[in-house]
Amino acid sequence: MSQTPRVGLYLGPETIVRNPGYLEALREQIGLNWVILSYTGELPPDVLAHSPYDGAPPSPERVRSLIARHLDGQPSTTEFKSAMLSVGPHFGAAHNEPQLRQAIDLIHAAGLDVWLLAGMYTASDFDVLMYCPSREENNRWYEAAYTHMATAYGVEGVDVTHARFPMTSYPRGLFLCMCDSCAQAAAALGYDMAAMQADIRHAYTRLKQLDPRQVTSLAQHDMGPFDLLQYLGVRTGVFDWFTFRTQLIARNVQRFHTAVHRAAGPDFIFGVDTYPASLATLAGHNLSRWAEFSDFASPLLSHVDIFPMKTMTVWAQFLRSLLPQISEADALQIVYRVTGYATLDLPHSIADFALGEPDCEYRNIPLRDFVAHDMAKAKVMLPPGLPAYPIIQGGGAPWDWPRPIVEQLMDDALRLGYEGTIFQGTRVLLDFDLQK
Numbered sequence: 001m002s003q004t005p006r007v008g009l010y011l012g013p014e015t016i017v018r019n020p021g022y023l024e025a026l027r028e029q030i031g032l033n034w035v036i037l038s039y040t041g042e043l044p045p046d047v048l049a050h051s052p053y054d055g056a057p058p059s060p061e062r063v064r065s066l067i068a069r070h071l072d073g074q075p076s077t078t079e080f081k082s083a084m085l086s087v088g089p090h091f092g093a094a095h096n097e098p099q100l101r102q103a104i105d106l107i108h109a110a111g112l113d114v115w116l117l118a119g120m121y122t123a124s125d126f127d128v129l130m131y132c133p134s135r136e137e138n139n140r141w142y143e144a145a146y147t148h149m150a151t152a153y154g155v156e157g158v159d160v161t162h163a164r165f166p167m168t169s170y171p172r173g174l175f176l177c178m179c180d181s182c183a184q185a186a187a188a189l190g191y192d193m194a195a196m197q198a199d200i201r202h203a204y205t206r207l208k209q210l211d212p213r214q215v216t217s218l219a220q221h222d223m224g225p226f227d228l229l230q231y232l233g234v235r236t237g238v239f240d241w242f243t244f245r246t247q248l249i250a251r252n253v254q255r256f257h258t259a260v261h262r263a264a265g266p267d268f269i270f271g272v273d274t275y276p277a278s279l280a281t282l283a284g285h286n287l288s289r290w291a292e293f294s295d296f297a298s299p300l301l302s303h304v305d306i307f308p309m310k311t312m313t314v315w316a317q318f319l320r321s322l323l324p325q326i327s328e329a330d331a332l333q334i335v336y337r338v339t340g341y342a343t344l345d346l347p348h349s350i351a352d353f354a355l356g357e358p359d360c361e362y363r364n365i366p367l368r369d370f371v372a373h374d375m376a377k378a379k380v381m382l383p384p385g386l387p388a389y390p391i392i393q394g395g396g397a398p399w400d401w402p403r404p405i406v407e408q409l410m411d412d413a414l415r416l417g418y419e420g421t422i423f424q425g426t427r428v429l430l431d432f433d434l435q436k
């Protein structure tokens with residue numbers, strides 16, 4: 001491609017205000033074009049009036065009524081700490097409007113574009129605090145907040161993250177949300193919640209009844225989706241469930257996309273990032289539909305540890321909890337096959353994932369191949385012509401990747417037809433004494 005690659009970076013307003021010359025150095029040395037700026041503004045009364053909370057902080061009862069439900073009727077979490085620090089779902093109570101506006105001015109003065117960054121349904125992956133995607137109170141709130149962000153600051157775009165179900169490393173999150181509002185939404189989209197629930201229960205029972213010797217044998221052969229279809233005997237409601245969740249997210253984000261464009265004009269940029277392609281369906285993302293509701297695609301590939309790596313270890317442990325006779329190595333191999341990572345040279349033990357260690361993403365994991373694998377998959381699935389930029393580590397958010405790997409991945413992105421790259425952190429890209 002002959003065009004200059006686009007280079008974006010996630011930053012917070014405080015970092016920009018406290019580090020004169022940082023933006024200019026990034027622009028000169030890595031070709032930075034735009035900043036995705038954390039939203040820290042003060043929402044005005046007309047937006048706050050749309051908050052589904054009963055106060056700030058909200059009562060625990062109110063939060064409980066707004067969050068997602070499991071198959072057994074339990075809420076997604078009982079840990080409401082982050083909710084107590086917010087004025088509405090995924091919008092913090094702490095704000096600094098003057099600093100936000102100063103940061104926007106500084107970015108524009110450096111000749112760069114600004115996209116404001118907000119969050120959506122899964123407000124906390126670690127606490128599994130997920131707001132129900134079918135509750136009108138929640139969706140009205142997001143619509144008002146994104147519209148305000150798009151119209152009040154003179155920015156070029158709004159980028160929303162966490163427009164999805166919880167991280168796939170939380171197996172129970174795969175079966176959120178089954179509340180009454182979601183049952184109604186399912187019916188409106190042509191699905192039968194009760195039938196899907198029955199088939200999910202059936203699949204769970206069926207898994208526990210599998211013959212460990214057969215499962216071990218399957219791990220050692222090249223099984224494909226049709227082998228699994230025969231062997232597992234999973235009913236269609238299980239597939240309907242995951243398709244329903246992608247349709248629900250698509251429908252809702254389309255609503256926000258329409259509202260933002262109605263208010264901010266057709267040239268404004270509004271969109272949401274994508275979960276890694278291999279696992280996207282299980283987080284509620286159908287990449288092939290992205291152009292229906294997002295003006296860009298940004299595959300979130302920077303969290304190799306907490307997204308795919310953790311998922312594979314947790315799923316292998318889950319499989320062994322049902323079928324203890326299966327070895328850890330075979331359980332991992334099955335998970336690699338099911339998730340589509342089996343062509344990569346991945347660890348034979350959970351200990352070798354070294355999760356939590358600073359070098360875990362490249363000590364025993366072929367990091368470049370791993371990230372390029374999901375980059376390539378996403379590009380195949382995303383609609384042609386949709387501007388797309390994979391998100392990778394620039395260093396320090398939280399880990400540092402070796403610089404040669406970062407450079408290889410930047411090249412991989414362009415080779416695969418992406419318009420550029422978005423970074424989290426800049427520690428390996430730039431020698432700058434950053435004041436935090």
Ligand SMILES: [Zn+2]
Pocket residue numbers: 068069132133134135177178179180181182
């Ligand atoms: Zn729900």
